[in-house]
Amino acid sequence: MxxxxxxxxxxxxxxxxxxxxxxxxxxxxxxxxxxxxxxxxxxxxxxxxxxxxxxxxxxxxxxxxxxxxxSKISLHDVRERLFIRSALEGEIAAEAARRMTLADKDALAANLAEAEAAVEADDRAAFYASDVAFHQILTSRLAMARAGEVLDGLRVHLERVRRILMAPPGRIRGALAEHRAVVEAIDAGDASAARDAMKRHLGATGDLLETVAHQRPGLFAE
Amino acid sequence: MxxxxxxxxxxxxxxxxxxxxxxxxxxxxxxxxxxxxxxxxxxxxxxxxxxxxxxxxxxxxxxxxxxxxxSKISLHDVRERLFIRSALEGEIAAEAARRMTLADKDALAANLAEAEAAVEADDRAAFYASDVAFHQILTSRLAMARAGEVLDGLRVHLERVRRILMAPPGRIRGALAEHRAVVEAIDAGDASAARDAMKRHLGATGDLLETVAHQRPGLFAE
DNA sequence: GTCTAGCCTCTGGCATGCCAGTTGGGAACG
DNA sequence: CGTTCCCAACTGGCATGCCAGAGGCTAGAC
Missing domain, CATH: 1.10.10.10 (Winged helix-like DNA-binding domain superfamily/Winged helix DNA-binding domain)
Incomplete structure (x- = not known):
């Protein structure tokens, strides 16, 4: 089990x-x-x-x-959890730009390579796995176990809607580009840019949610 | 009970x-x-x-x-929870500057008045109560129940150390000034300033923690 | 005096039986 | 036929008894 x-x-x-x-x-x-x-x-x-x-x-x-x-899925709750996640991961990205070592950055680069391979193979499952790993690398390398727990708790709820809403075909390529922007800012040590890039990445997920919620009401309570 | x-x-x-x-x-x-x-x-x-x-x-x-x-109190965990709280409440303050209505701002003003009275009377318990209320007004008025839950979970742990470390005499006056700065930025609708003010406020708490942790080791595990 | 082996106690996890509240549907009545 | 009321069958909360494992304490050997 x-x-x-x-x-x-x-x-x-x-x-x-x-x-x-x-x-x-x-x-x-x-x-x-x-x-x-x-x-x-x-x-x-x-x-x-x-x-x-x-x-x-x-x-x-x-x-x-x-x-x-x-429990039913509340659209308001999902929006709020995305807000929380964005605030927290944005700050984590900024911290990463300040504190990450070369070894840590290598781990990010390796993850990026994985994601790229998944995109080329058009393997959504693999890309999603790499996406989860991407965010977890940040918390674990920065020794932010508590933040990781909070984010996991949020991600569990967001995962429920992700299973429902199938992202449009070109989405993973866009997500990869967003990841790359975050990594580049971190590599450059630009905290502010890293935060903004991460927020843009999660904001894109939020936009996707809104469109699907608009197309298919009835999936959400409230 | x-x-x-x-x-x-x-x-x-x-x-x-x-x-x-x-x-x-x-x-x-x-x-x-x-x-x-x-x-x-x-x-x-x-x-x-x-x-x-x-x-x-x-x-x-x-x-x-x-x-x-x-469970023992881990200094690393406390630092990390402060980081999370700062990231989240900073963004909440920014959101408040964007979305809060006049009625909401009145509630903040009333809370500020309470805090001021507590400072004048040098009533720490009352001031602490108003401090908790201050942060809760933000989440409740913005309908951010989930964020409130996350913050409560963090505050519970931070409360443990607060009971131990007694703030220096002049601290509550400084905290009041920090609150006022946050409220002024929200009233002005300046999201960026509100975020920065809130982070300064919580950063001051963090500094207090560090000094006390330095003065009195043995209270913390790890 | 020190180290080790074995028992004894105390802990939490689990199975089970019981109880009270809620509910949905059927029976009785208008 | 519609409305109301009652009851039976669910549910989860609680009490209790039992079991296995982890430690500490004691006694014995060196």
Whole structure:
């Protein structure tokens, strides 16, 4: 099941989280605890603990004495999380321009090469993996574990909508160019430019969201 | 006990959290679950749920088959949380300068008046309350509930060190001046100035932390 | 005196049984 | 046929009993 799961509750948590993120459990859907107990061969306790954590992550809404439901996607919340992510990653990029060593910059360059290969092969899955890695390289190389946790928490929610909205064909090429602009600013040690480039990159994602939300209402609550 | 507690687990969670924040439970201390069960007159289940949530908040470290302990304060983590808070609140201040209505600005002005009265009366507790309110006015008036949650999560940890380090006598007067600078920039609709003013404000807190951490090592882990 | 081995206690994770609140649908009544 | 009321079947929260593992403490050997 989940790899890093040391307890049964962890295993159920990981599996449920993935199911929600991939859309296997759709927003508003009921979470059948009894079914999960049977599925994993555990008692209700680990399942309850897992659901409780997911409620903390705001991925499920639990109504006492009624039921637990996969939380719906709020367009306002998504916008706000993008705002937070932009503010935080922008500042992280600026910090990277100030503090990153040559070895760190090499890691970014290697990531950029991966992304480029993915674009040439038109492999969206590979590009997305490199995109996640790109942002994680920044936090890990700067020893910003807490910021990484905050961003992961945000990314989990944004991931739900990403699965829904399929980016237009040319998007990954544009995203690669945006990444490159960030890296160039970092390499040059220009904090202000790095921040702006990162914000432009995330702003583009926001624009994509708005257009799709406009095209397909009904996917979002509120 | 806790006011908004609808379940016993919530009550225990709130009480434990306050105890940790006020320093009643000191970092590294063991959490005696059996004692808590007796104290609150509940079984082990609500206590376990509460401790589990606190572990998620990273206020306690739970070692399976060994014990649950109040997490120690890491100086590096505190610095990083201040960084995050600065990035986020800076951008929020900028957004406030762009979007805030006259009614919102009145709320800020009223808060400033409160803070001023507290400074005149040299009432630190009142000033601190107004300080918390100041930052919360921004998130609530801008309808940034998620950002407010993130900041609350950070503030909880920063609150722990605030209880330890007593600010120097003149500090609250300086903090008031910093608040005023933020409000003036927001009133003027100058997003860039508002961001800078907010970052200066939080940067001053960071400087205070560094000096105290230098004066009194041993309070911090790592 | 020091080091080591083994037991003993204390911890958290889990299974299970029970309880109270909510709800949806059916029965009874107008 | 429509409305209302009641009940039965769900849900999650809680209490309790059991189990396995990690440490500390003691006793024994060197």
């Amino acid at each position: 989940a790899k890093g799961a040391h307890s049964k509750a962890d295993a159920v948590y990981g599996a449920l989280k993935r199911a929600i993120l991939t859309g296997a459990l759709e927003p508003g859907g009921l979470i059948e605890k009894a079914e999960l107990c049977a599925k994993f061969g555990v008692s209700r306790y680990p399942v309850s603990a897992a659901v409780s954590r997911l409620a903390y992550d705001q991925l499920v809404d639990v109504a006492p004495r009624h039921g637990s439901f996969v | 806790a006011k908004g507690a609808h379940s016993k687990a919530d009550a225990v969670y709130g009480a434990l959290k306050r105890a940790i924040l006020t320093g009643a439970l000191e970092p590294g201390g063991l959490i005696e679950k059996a004692e808590l069960c007796a104290k609150f007159g509940v079984s082990r289940y609500p206590v376990s749920a509460a401790v589990s949530r606190l572990a998620y908040d990273q206020l306690v470290d739970v070692a399976p088959r060994h014990g649950s302990f109040v």
